[in-house]
Amino acid sequence: MAATDIHPSTGSIPAQNVTRTGPVIALLVVAAFVVILNETTMGVALTPIMEDLGITASTGQWLTTGFLLTMAIVIPLTGFLLSRFTIRQVFFAAMSLFALGTLVAALAPSFPFLLAGRVIQASGTGVMMPLLFTTVLNIVPASHRGRMMGVITIVIAVAPAIGPTVSGLILSTLTWHAIFWIMFPIALLSIALGAIWVRNVTETDPHARFDMLSVVLSALGFGGLIFGLSSIGESASGHAAVPVWIPLVVGAVALVLFVLRQLKLQKTDGALLDLRTFKSKTFSLAVVLVAVVFAALFGSLILLPIYLQQVLGLGTLTVGLMLLPGGILMGVMAPIVGNLFDRFGPTPLVIPGLVIAAGSLWGMTTFDEGTPVWWIVVVYLVLNLGLGLTFTPLMTSALGSLPRKLYPHGSAVVGTVQQVAGAAGTALFVTLMSVTAAAAVGNGTDPVLASAQGVHAAFFVGACIASAAVVLGLFVRKPVDGEIEGAPIGH
Numbered sequence: 001m002a003a004t005d006i007h008p009s010t011g012s013i014p015a016q017n018v019t020r021t022g023p024v025i026a027l028l029v030v031a032a033f034v035v036i037l038n039e040t041t042m043g044v045a046l047t048p049i050m051e052d053l054g055i056t057a058s059t060g061q062w063l064t065t066g067f068l069l070t071m072a073i074v075i076p077l078t079g080f081l082l083s084r085f086t087i088r089q090v091f092f093a094a095m096s097l098f099a100l101g102t103l104v105a106a107l108a109p110s111f112p113f114l115l116a117g118r119v120i121q122a123s124g125t126g127v128m129m130p131l132l133f134t135t136v137l138n139i140v141p142a143s144h145r146g147r148m149m150g151v152i153t154i155v156i157a158v159a160p161a162i163g164p165t166v167s168g169l170i171l172s173t174l175t176w177h178a179i180f181w182i183m184f185p186i187a188l189l190s191i192a193l194g195a196i197w198v199r200n201v202t203e204t205d206p207h208a209r210f211d212m213l214s215v216v217l218s219a220l221g222f223g224g225l226i227f228g229l230s231s232i233g234e235s236a237s238g239h240a241a242v243p244v245w246i247p248l249v250v251g252a253v254a255l256v257l258f259v260l261r262q263l264k265l266q267k268t269d270g271a272l273l274d275l276r277t278f279k280s281k282t283f284s285l286a287v288v289l290v291a292v293v294f295a296a297l298f299g300s301l302i303l304l305p306i307y308l309q310q311v312l313g314l315g316t317l318t319v320g321l322m323l324l325p326g327g328i329l330m331g332v333m334a335p336i337v338g339n340l341f342d343r344f345g346p347t348p349l350v351i352p353g354l355v356i357a358a359g360s361l362w363g364m365t366t367f368d369e370g371t372p373v374w375w376i377v378v379v380y381l382v383l384n385l386g387l388g389l390t391f392t393p394l395m396t397s398a399l400g401s402l403p404r405k406l407y408p409h410g411s412a413v414v415g416t417v418q419q420v421a422g423a424a425g426t427a428l429f430v431t432l433m434s435v436t437a438a439a440a441v442g443n444g445t446d447p448v449l450a451s452a453q454g455v456h457a458a459f460f461v462g463a464c465i466a467s468a469a470v471v472l473g474l475f476v477r478k479p480v481d482g483e484i485e486g487a488p489i490g491h
Contacts, residue, residue, distance in 0.1 A: 023197040025139075025148065028091070028132045031190040032155045035098050035125040038183060039067065040163030040301070042118075044320060045176045052176065053111045065227065066115055067122045068423060072222040074126030075415040079273045080210060081127065082134050082408035086200040090131050095194065098124030099187035106180035117180070126415070129156065133411035137399055143342060149396040150338020154331045156391070156418070160298070162327040164305065168320030211265060214272035217258035224251025225420055232427040273416075274409040277402055283410065285475055286398035287417050289350070292469040293390050294418050295425030296357060299462055300364070300383060303429040307455045308376070311369050311448055322377055326384035333388040338396075345478035346393035353389025354470045360386055361463035368452045390473075397476055425462075432458040 042049075042063045050060045081090055098121050105117030132152060140148045170178050228248035258273075265271040278284045301323070308314045308322065340349060360383035367376065395414060402410045437454030441447055 024199065025132075025136060025151075027190065027193050027197050028128075028135055029151055029155060031091075031095060031187075031194075032128040032132045032152075033159050034183060034186050034190070035094075035121070035128050036155055036159040037163050037166065038098075038102075038121060039071075039125065040160045041167040041179050042067070044164045044167040044305075045171060045179060048171060049114070049176050053114070055111050059111065062115055063118050065231075067118050067125075068226050068419065069223050070119050070122035071126040072226040072416070072419050072423075073219045074123055075130065075419060076218045076222060076273050076412055077215065078127055078130040078415065079271075079409035079412035082130060082411070084210075087131070087135055088194070088198050088200055090127060091194050091198050092191065094124040094127035094131065095187060095191050096124070097121070098128075099184065099191065102180050102184045102187055106177055106184055108177075129418075130408065130411035130415050133395075133399060133414065134407045137402075137407045137411075138404070142400060145400055146341030146392060146396050147335060147338040149399075150334040150336070150341070150392045152395075153334040153337070153388070153391045158327045158331040158334075160301065162324055164301075165320035165324040165327070168317040172317050209265075209270040211261070211270060211272050214258060214261050214265070217254050217261060218272065221251050221255030221258045222416060222420065224248065224254060226423045227251070229420075229423040229427040232431045271409075273412055274406060275413075277406050277410045277413055280401040282401040282477055283398045285472060286394045286401075287414065289354075289390070289469060289472055289476065290394050290398065290414065291417050291421035291424075292465060292472075293357070293387055293394065294421040295428065296361065296383075296462055296466055297387055297425070298422035299425030299429035299458070300361075300380070302426045303433060303455060303458055304376075304380065306430075306433070307367060307451070310451045311367075311455065312371075312373070314373075322373065323380065325377060326380045329381055330384045330388040330391075333385070334392060337389055337392045341393050341396055346397045346476045347474075347478075349389045349393045350473045350476050351470065353386045353393075354466065354473045355386070356389065357383055357386030358463060358466035358470060361459055361466050364459040365456050365463060367455055367459070369448055394476065397478060400478075429458040429462060432461055 046060050046063065049063070050056070085093075101117045101120030101122070101124065103117075104120060105114055108114035108117055132155070136145070136148050136152065167179060170182065224247045228244055228246075228251055231242070231244045231247065259275065262271040262273055262275050266274050266276055278287075304323065305319045308319045314322075337349060360379050363379040363382065367379075398414060399407065399410050433451070433454035435454075436457040437447075437450040440450035440453050445453070
């Protein structure tokens with residue numbers, strides 16, 4: 001067992017050391033914010049990159065698709081990595097990969113180099129959120145986890161939301177290379193501060209096994225699903241590189257085999273991703289709702305800019321600035337919601353949050369070619385209000401219901417679900433919009449009006465799904481002692 005700050009007999013952090021964990025969490029939060037912010041900067045930057053490098057839109061989309069594919073492959077591995085290696089080792093590996101990828105992208109003279117940089121970045125990015133989750137679960141008492149998870153919500157919800165705004169602001173005065181040059185010194189500073197603050201606050205298992213077959217099945221399963229879902233929008237427009245059913249079928253079959261493999265290996269504690277996390281009813285239900293919430297968030301994040309540009313004819317910088325207040329609102333709400341969770345539990349927050357989110361999506365079904373900008377901003381703010389009320393309670397309930405030894409695997413499951421749900425939400429919204437708009441154009445409808453009809457159809461289905469999720473939210477409960485064998489220390 002590696003040397004840590006965990007007390008050898010109690011399995012908890014000594015009281016005198018708890019007060020020194022603040023800088024560690026602060027650094028991990030800032031580092032995670034930077035790497036997740038990077039995830040959504042390419043959307044606005046894609047057009048200038050295409051013009052500069054002389055590539056098509058279908059080729060340029062690989063800068064986002066390749067990033068998501070790499071994340072989908074890396075995140076399921078983090079359960080093993082965080083069990084086998086120390087917090088310091090994982091942190092330095094993740095941030096070094098991110099810094100290296102950022103430097104490669106900043107210096108990229110051509111598309112292959114830029115794509116390679118994005119893939120290397122994603123290799124580090126995929127590790128950071130599970131690392132942050134696992135660290136917090138191990139060093140923060142259960143009575144204060146809601147507050148801390150509220151801070152983490154700023155990372156997972158706000159960073160992707162303001163990515164397009166940051167990118168738009170940079171591109172208004174500088175070239176796309178500047179996006180990476182600005183992030184590079186921040187990554188180096190994080191590594192330097194990590195050498196001072198990041199300590200080993202978790203137990204490790206030097207005998208943790210690495211099953212290569214599980215890795216291959218995981219890569220094919222989650223990678224195939226992400227790629228297939230990401231290609232649905234292109235397929236609807238007739239621009240898919242391969243028939244969309246191929247990666248979806250390969251991914252589904254590989255995922256089934258992956259699950260069967262894990263069920264066999266976890267009997268001897270050898271699973272790459274331990275699925276005993278789903279023995280907790282609280283965890284299982286919360287994960288399902290997390291998937292719905294992330295599908296709504298990323299679906300709206302991809303569809304709103306398309307609507308604002310194609311239907312209302314607004315510029316990229318204006319679009320980015322319109323989305324910014326929603327991200328700020330969620331950031332302001334996060335610590336408040338965390339405190340409320342610690343006091344009252346998840347139900348008084350999740351139910352109103354899901355109702356508000358569903359209501360805002362119904363409001364988005366009213367968007368057309370004549371909708372005023374102020375109304376769009378208001379409805380989007382209301383959506384972020386609803387999602388902000390649900391993020392922290394759901395994730396705290398899910399991860400807090402697990403025993404300590406399953407923290408790394410629970411964090412990996414949540415991270416994987418977020419990526420798959422984000423891709424599914426994006427695919428669902430874009431496909432519905434594209435198919436509806438194409439059918440309307442075929443019937444002689446004006447292209448702008450047809451796009452507006454497509455947006456209406458997409459948000460209508462999203463509103464229906466969100467409304468159904470309200471019913472599931474009624475069953476979310478605060479984790480209790482011994483929900484599954486080996487309750488988390490600190491309960």
